[in-house]
Every structure is written in structure tokens, then in C-alpha cells.
Amino acid sequence: MVCICFLVDQRRMKKNMKPVAATCSRCGCSAKVADMETSTRFCKIPFYWNSYKAIICTYCGATLKSYP
Ligand SMILES: [Zn+2]
Known part of the structure; x- marks a missing residue:
């Protein structure tokens, strides 16, 4: 069962970055x-997507706030 961990990975993509105060x-x-988009993949095949808006730092990448 341990090997399943290596087959599942998650990708996080940032889209449409806009400056915010x-x-x-x-x-x-x-x-x-x-606009953030995450996809969870099993054996390189995406099977779950999730998208949300988030305020992120452009320098250190910290997520300050996220909206579902
Ligand atoms: Zn920062």
C-alpha cells in the first residue's frame, strides 16, 4: 500500500494574477x-480538480487568504 503514495501527486497552478492592495x-x-487551480493526479492522470481564488505573496509564495 505504501507505493500508492508515490503515484499520487498534486499540482498547483496560478492563473490571472492581479495586483491587490x-x-x-x-x-x-x-x-x-x-485564480488558483489544484489538480490531484493518480499515475499522472488527473482525477480531482479544485479551483479557488487566493491572495498570495509574489515574493515568498505565502497564501494570505483563500476564497472557495
Ligand atoms: Zn511574503
């Missing part, structure tokens, strides 16, 4: 709002 709480850099 927010700063990162970790590094103080400017943040952007982006």
Missing part, C-alpha cells in the same frame, strides 16, 4: 490575487 504578513512584500 495587500501586503504579506511574513515578508511585507506586495501580494496579488490569483
